Amino acid sequence: MVNDNILGIIAGILTSLAMLPQLxxxxxxxxxxxxxxxxxxxxxxxxxxxxxxxxxxxxxxIIYSNAFAVLVNLSLLSCYFLYRKSG
Incomplete structure (x- = not known):
C-alpha cells in the first residue's frame, strides 16, 4: 500500500517539473x-x-511544489514578454 504523503510528494514533484522542459x-x-x-x-x-x-x-x-511551479511559470511569462515579436 502506498503512503498518501509519499503519493502527494511524488505528484507534487511531477506536476512542478511539468513546465520545466518548456522553459x-x-x-x-x-x-x-x-x-x-x-x-x-x-x-x-x-x-x-x-x-x-x-x-x-x-x-x-503542497506549498513547496506549487510555489516552485509558480516560479517556473512566472519565468515563462517573463520570457514571453522579453522574447515576443513586436507588431
Missing part, C-alpha cells in the same frame, strides 16, 4: 510564438491559490 526550450531558442500568456496567467493564479491552500492546511508538499 528550457524557450530559453534556448528565444521563441515564444507558441506560448499563450492568458494560459500562463491563469495557471499562475491557480497555482498561487494552491500555495495559499497549502499554507492554510500547513501542508509543506
Amino acid at each position: 528550457l526550450k524557450v530559453l534556448k531558442e528565444k521563441n515564444v510564438d507558441d506560448l499563450s500568456p492568458l494560459m500562463l496567467i491563469t495557471l499562475i493564479l491557480g497555482l498561487s491559490l494552491w500555495v495559499w491552500y497549502g499554507v492554510f492546511k500547513r501542508e509543506l508538499p
Whole structure:
C-alpha cells in the first residue's frame, strides 16, 4: 500500500517539473510564438491559490511544489514578454 504523503510528494514533484522542459526550450531558442500568456496567467493564479491552500492546511508538499511551479511559470511569462515579436 502506498503512503498518501509519499503519493502527494511524488505528484507534487511531477506536476512542478511539468513546465520545466518548456522553459528550457524557450530559453534556448528565444521563441515564444507558441506560448499563450492568458494560459500562463491563469495557471499562475491557480497555482498561487494552491500555495495559499497549502499554507492554510500547513501542508509543506503542497506549498513547496506549487510555489516552485509558480516560479517556473512566472519565468515563462517573463520570457514571453522579453522574447515576443513586436507588431
